[in-house]
Amino acid sequence: MLQHHNSDAQAPSRVVILGPNGFVGRRLVAHLNANKTPVLSLGREQVDLTAGNAADKISAELRSDDTLVFLAALTPDKGRGIPPFLDNLKMAAAVCAAIEAKPPAHIVYVSSDAVYPFRSGLVDETSCAEPNDLYAAMHMAREIMIKQSAKAPLAILRPTLIYGADDTHNSYGPNRLRRMARKDGRISLFGDGEETRDHIYIDDVVALIELVIRHRSAGLLNLATGKPVAFSDLARMVASLFPSTVEVNGTPRKNPVTHRAFDVTALLRSFPKFRFTGLEEGLAAAHQQEIV
Amino acid sequence: MTNLARIAYVGMTHLGICSAIAAASKGFSTIGFSPEEDLVARLGAGQLPVVEPELDALLRDHRERITFTSDPATLGDCDVIYVAPDIPTDHTGRSDLSPLNVLLDLARKHSRPDAVIVILSQVAPGYTRARAQQGRLLFYQVETLIFGRAVERATKPERFIVGCLDPHQPLPPALARYLEAFGCPILPMRFESAELAKIAINCCLVASVATANTLAGICENIGADWSEIVPALRLDRRIGPYSYLAPGLGISGGNLERDLATMVELGDAHGTDVGVVRAWQANSRFRRDWVLRKLHELVLPAVTDAKLALLGLAYKENTHSTKNSPALALLADVAPFAVTAYDPVVAVNGDWHPRLSGAIDALAAVADADALIIMTPWPQFKDLKPADVAGRLRGKIVIDPFACLDRAACYAAGLSHHTLGV
Known part of the structure; x- marks a missing residue:
């Protein structure tokens, strides 16, 4: 649950974004620019967060009235081994040193729902985080590191599976299914696609981050829709976006079926007027943007 | 009547008031003690601060046997003294026992050495034994008050569960005679068992x-x-x-x-x-949060600046209590939206919501709302005719978790009716 330090939304003085070139970062920068919010993007070209001088470079840029959004991370598609794990922690250590040296007014850390185990049933913000791989452990460790270093209100956001055009990742989800349909004319599922997952549209994630910034919110919030869908249904929705027939095929199941559903009451409570993009609408929008 | 024990209830909140009136109704001369003089004056005038079906009538019928007082010296005439304040809890459910401790000390100080003192308030296991004193008779009795059914529970209990220092010893005659007047089984047991039984x-x-x-x-x-x-x-x-x-x-x-x-x-x-x-x-x-989720599923995404009608503020029917009321929790979660509320007993409080207004009756609350939410199953709400609701409601959605309204009649009236369990 979040606590809003601005009960009424207020424009931030400036938003400093670490990781402005990733899937979420690009959209967030574009959205903030469109809203005429002052933005300072610190990408790898400006600051290599794994370099020894990263903390000094960040703190040299930070102002006391800034909102700092920390998105930068080596995602699982860049490897799940120990080197990216350590690099991710090194990046967080630099950010922590910087915010200790030059505290901003507000910090937003975008973590991941990977910190929750799949056996926990309905997930909410009180669910026990129990990372079971190094990527999840990295996010968990970063959350703790930043909590320890932050002297300003800190919001930790744990988005679930994000989809949308321009997604650079290729994990099992809407983006990959769409790419399969476009390339092969068919979608291949794990098993018969019985697993249910929650998929949140990139524009919703960006809008929620903006709300967190404007309300100067602090606390923990999962970013999910609360409407899980089976991969088989998702595949059919994706297939329907194409003018020609797209086959949806099952494959022999190798792993047990797991489900993930979120109780998003805390999100509804934090932002009562927020409206999610429906999955079919979001898929259609993403599809349209990719083919244009 | 003169050989009947004289009973006192110390602490005039919901439990003590209902229990004292029940004692009088069984023919016992009863003292209702509270150190709050204003409260005692109101009770003496027959103005009860709690809402319970039939309680006012029961007091009226047995008024001559009950004395409300703030004079602790009156406890000196009593054979059995129940210490019975309601125990306040915080948002985590933790009890504040300080009011009980104060009244227990007061009862001991002003009662006869041979008087039986019974703790009726709910306490955690270990509380009563820790307060047992050599030479004083102390018992713990389980209360099973149900808000909205307190008279029935106080006058016709299913059984008495009595915590004792030594459950193998007979109960003191005064306490035994009092409890036997209710005609139900009496189950003596050790203090901790009784405290845990509750x-x-x-x-x-x-x-x-x-x-x-x-x-x-x-x-x-x-x-x-x-x-x-x-x-x-x-x-x-x-x-x-x-x-x-x-x-x-x-x-x-x-x-x-x-x-x-x-x-x-x-x-x-x-x-x-x-x-x-x-x-x-x-x-x-x-x-x-079922209702909040339904609102976000059915109403709020579809209507800009929705106006909501809310029936029921008490945490359940037939009570004035709003402690942990789901209705109040809901109000806190729909702050941006205008709400018109009505409850037969609970008055609307502007502190609960920035855009909250009260209505004079249920149908008035419904007028021009985009959705109707019935949060407390008051009997009055079951008398509402769905056709009347449909005639006043701007939208079609009725979120009625307790199924106060008839589903078929709602559908016939063109309403979309949503209830728990369906």
Whole structure:
């Protein structure tokens, strides 16, 4: 649950974004620019967060009235081994040193729902985080590191599976299914696609981050829709976006079926007027943007 | 009548008031003591600060046998003194026992050395034994007051559970004669057993409610109707006709929450697994927000700046209590939207919501609203005709968790009716 330090939304003085070139970062920068919010993007070209001088470079840029959004991370598609794990922690250590040296007014850390185990049933913000791989452990460790270093209100956001055009990742989800349909004319599922997952549209994630910034919110919030869908249904929705027939095929199941559903009451409570993009609408929008 | 024990109830809140009036109704000369002079004056004038069906009439019928006073010296004439203040709890269910401690000391100070003192307020195991004193008669008695049914529970109890220093010794004659007047079984047991018996009763009730809520949630997703299943369960002797199987919006009122908090504390302190109790607490929190989720599913995404009609503010029907009321919790969660509310007993309080207004009756609250939400199943709301609601409601959605309105009549009136368990 979040606590809003601005009960009424207020424009931030400036938003400093670490990781402005990733899937979420690009959209967030574009959205903030469109809203005429002052933005300072610190990408790898400006600051290599794994370099020894990263903390000094960040703190040299930070102002006391800034909102700092920390998105930068080596995602699982860049490897799940120990080197990216350590690099991710090194990046967080630099950010922590910087915010200790030059505290901003507000910090937003975008973590991941990977910190929750799949056996926990309905997930909410009180669910026990129990990372079971190094990527999840990295996010968990970063959350703790930043909590320890932050002297300003800190919001930790744990988005679930994000989809949308321009997604650079290729994990099992809407983006990959769409790419399969476009390339092969068919979608291949794990098993018969019985697993249910929650998929949140990139524009919703960006809008929620903006709300967190404007309300100067602090606390923990999962970013999910609360409407899980089976991969088989998702595949059919994706297939329907194409003018020609797209086959949806099952494959022999190798792993047990797991489900993930979120109780998003805390999100509804934090932002009562927020409206999610429906999955079919979001898929259609993403599809349209990719083919244009 | 003169050989009847003289009874006192110390602490004139819900429990003490109802119990004292019940004692008078059984023919006992009864003292209702409170140190609050204003409260005593109101009670003396027959103005009860609690809402309970038939309580005013019961007091009126037996008024000559009950004396409300703030003079502690009157306790010196009493044979049995119940110390019975309601125990306040915080938002985590933790009890504040300081009012009880104060009144217990006062009762001891002003009573005869041979008077029987009975703690009636709910306390955690260990409380009573820690306060036993050499030469003074101290007992603990389980209260089973139910808000909205307090008169029935106080005058026709199913049994008395009495915690004793030595349960093998007969009860003091004055206490025994008083309890026997109610004509129900008396179960003496050691202090800790009696204190835990109260919690055990509530745990069993919560287990039933949590089970009903969980199954109702499944019903809502697979096309089953929980109300069709309940009669089958009630006919099962192992479950029973009076079992708590009605789905609800989580646990509220404060008492059950307190017992669950006590169980968790006891389990953690003694290294016993109480995971199921934590699951009940989580289930309660989840079900409490059922209406909020329905609103976000059915109403708020479709209507810009929705106006909501809210019927019921009390945490349950036939009570004025709003402790942990789901209606108040909902109000806090829909702050941006205009709400018009009506409750037969609870007055609208502007502190609960920035855009809250009160209505003079239920239909007035419904006028021009985009959705109707019925949060408390007051009997009056069951008399509402769906056609009348449909004629005033701007939208079509009725969120009626307790099924106050007839579903078929709602559909016939063009309303979209949503209830727990379907």
